[in-house]
Amino acid sequence: MRFARFIQQGRSSYAIAGDDTITPIDGTPFGTWQPSGSPIPLGQARLDVPVVPANFYAIGLNYAGHVQERARLGGAAAQLPTRPEPGYRSVNALVAHGQPIVLPADTTTVQYEGELVVVIGRRAKHVRESEALQCVLGYTIGNDISERNWQKIDRSFWRCKNSDTFKPMGPWIETEVDLDALRTSVRVNGRTQIEFATNDMIFGVARCIAAITEYITLHPGDVIWMGTEGASTDLHPGDVVEVEISSIGTLRNPVVAGTSQRGSSVADHATQ
Amino acid sequence: MRFARFIQQGRSSYAIAGDDTITPIDGTPFGTWQPSGSPIPLGQARLDVPVVPANFYAIGLNYAGHVQERARLGGAAAQLPTRPEPGYRSVNALVAHGQPIVLPADTTTVQYEGELVVVIGRRAKHVRESEALQCVLGYTIGNDISERNWQKIDRSFWRCKNSDTFKPMGPWIETEVDLDALRTSVRVNGRTQIEFATNDMIFGVARCIAAITEYITLHPGDVIWMGTEGASTDLHPGDVVEVEISSIGTLRNPVVAGTSQRGSSVADHATQ
Numbered sequence: 001m002r003f004a005r006f007i008q009q010g011r012s013s014y015a016i017a018g019d020d021t022i023t024p025i026d027g028t029p030f031g032t033w034q035p036s037g038s039p040i041p042l043g044q045a046r047l048d049v050p051v052v053p054a055n056f057y058a059i060g061l062n063y064a065g066h067v068q069e070r071a072r073l074g075g076a077a078a079q080l081p082t083r084p085e086p087g088y089r090s091v092n093a094l095v096a097h098g099q100p101i102v103l104p105a106d107t108t109t110v111q112y113e114g115e116l117v118v119v120i121g122r123r124a125k126h127v128r129e130s131e132a133l134q135c136v137l138g139y140t141i142g143n144d145i146s147e148r149n150w151q152k153i154d155r156s157f158w159r160c161k162n163s164d165t166f167k168p169m170g171p172w173i174e175t176e177v178d179l180d181a182l183r184t185s186v187r188v189n190g191r192t193q194i195e196f197a198t199n200d201m202i203f204g205v206a207r208c209i210a211a212i213t214e215y216i217t218l219h220p221g222d223v224i225w226m227g228t229e230g231a232s233t234d235l236h237p238g239d240v241v242e243v244e245i246s247s248i249g250t251l252r253n254p255v256v257a258g259t260s261q262r263g264s265s266v267a268d269h270a271t272q
Numbered sequence: 273m274r275f276a277r278f279i280q281q282g283r284s285s286y287a288i289a290g291d292d293t294i295t296p297i298d299g300t301p302f303g304t305w306q307p308s309g310s311p312i313p314l315g316q317a318r319l320d321v322p323v324v325p326a327n328f329y330a331i332g333l334n335y336a337g338h339v340q341e342r343a344r345l346g347g348a349a350a351q352l353p354t355r356p357e358p359g360y361r362s363v364n365a366l367v368a369h370g371q372p373i374v375l376p377a378d379t380t381t382v383q384y385e386g387e388l389v390v391v392i393g394r395r396a397k398h399v400r401e402s403e404a405l406q407c408v409l410g411y412t413i414g415n416d417i418s419e420r421n422w423q424k425i426d427r428s429f430w431r432c433k434n435s436d437t438f439k440p441m442g443p444w445i446e447t448e449v450d451l452d453a454l455r456t457s458v459r460v461n462g463r464t465q466i467e468f469a470t471n472d473m474i475f476g477v478a479r480c481i482a483a484i485t486e487y488i489t490l491h492p493g494d495v496i497w498m499g500t501e502g503a504s505t506d507l508h509p510g511d512v513v514e515v516e517i518s519s520i521g522t523l524r525n526p527v528v529a530g531t532s533q534r535g536s537s538v539a540d541h542a543t544q
Contacts, residue, residue, distance in 0.1 A: 087428035088360035156359035163487040215435040
């Protein structure tokens with residue numbers, strides 16, 4: 001089943017997504033829900049990010065090819081991590097399927113990273129790896145947009161990973177997934193840049209959940225971005241970048257140029 | 273004015289805190305609000321964290337004495353940062369004034385860090401330093417509890433800074449603050465451990481807001497923890513740790529021992 005979130009009259013609410021329509025529901029996939037209202041043609045629905053997480057985790061170095069690539073760019077020997085380590089992303093950067101990725105005016109090295117995203121459905125702490133998938137509601141797709149020069153110097157990855165619009169996520173949450181069967185593809189302007197077996201991770205979903213919950217409670221709606229494979233290329237204004245994960249869907253975002261601005265942008269109370 | 277958040281019949285809502293009572297309000301300090309209901313004696317009110325931020329920033333190395341102390345412990349020369357760099361904390365770790373800090377069973381080096389916390393009141397992007405304080409609603413107090421051995425090895429500070437209960441915040445948001453007049457004190461079991469001029473930061477509040485908003489939109493309810501000064505000492509079960517910032521208040525939390533647990537803690541749907 002696919003849970004989408006869509007915007008109607010300025011409010012976001014959930015729906016069940018079918019092939020051509022979405023059917024609104026009352027409630028959320030994290031609690032009780034029931035169908036409500038008539039199906040809406042998918043092409044007319046304005047999708048929102050499928051969830052706004054309270055806690056936003058990302059497993060940084062989780063595919064062997066990507067670890068080697070990052071080491072090569074840093075001029076160091078590749079060293080595979082020996083335990084999963086979640087980093088943090090921040091919801092200021094989220095944009096939905098279809099919304100633009102805005103390139104900051106002062107950089108030209110912004111790149112894609114196609115990732116599987118785990119959406120937590122049930123509160124979990126001290127979970128054994130063998131039981132960890134019980135707390136998963138489903139999976140969506142993330143594009144971990146990264147500015148590569150800032151990534152070398154930002155101590156905490158704040159700009160390079162979390163500038164506004166750098167975290168496209170969607171289009172929906174798929175609850176029926178065979179992890180071993182998934183394949184991730186990233187396309188720019190329709191041309192495939194990279195393709196890999198999604199589950200070829202150094203640390204799989206269950207292992208990461210077990211590791212996190214040794215110290216941290218996972219809550220319904222939390223997300224874990226599972227990392228990407230291989231190398232990336234620079235994005236340019238006018239590009240369209242797609243991340244497809246088989247049986248989940250395709251996350252598509254246009255890339256636009258940002259403008260350099262300064263001053264006068266504290267919202268007045270009316271526009272909060 | 274002091275905005276507190278308190279729990280009544282399982283729901284959190286806002287109140288105006290006076291010296292001895294809190295008066296419930298309808299609405300939130302981030303929008304419109306009006307008094308509602310009768311004053312409640314402060315001693316009978318169960319305070320919650322004053323806000324659950326969507327984006328949770330922390331300026332890591334922001335006092336000269338603390339930078340020197342961290343360098344000394346790491347065996348390196350102290351190097352003052354040349355620009356403010358926000359890191360991330362996560363709301364799983366928040367606990368309110370009065371709630372226990374739980375020491376994980378597998379460590380003995382958990383320490384306090386008393387910090388000023390900026391609470392954003394208005395959306396802001398591309399803000400000049402001279403206008404940055406316009407987007408601040410007020411200030412509260414944070415205790416950036418840190419496990420020092422994990423801090424040496426956690427690539428992303430996930431356990432050392434974000435284990436459950438490691439982020440006490442409160443007791444309320446004070447909107448009338450003279451930053452230059454503030455003094456921060458940390459006490460353990462009533463004995464002062466450290467005291468410093470709160471505004472002796474390497475990068476002040478306005479500078480940090482201007483830096484963040486060059487790339488990132490700040491939203492109402494976001495918080496920025498401004499860092500701590502000096503060295504800390506280990507906390508032990510039975511301790512009571514207090515962070516006082518003059519004219520804001522005192523954040524007090526007891527310290528308790530955690531238990532080692534594993535397995536069987538995925539919530540069933542009824543207890544989400």
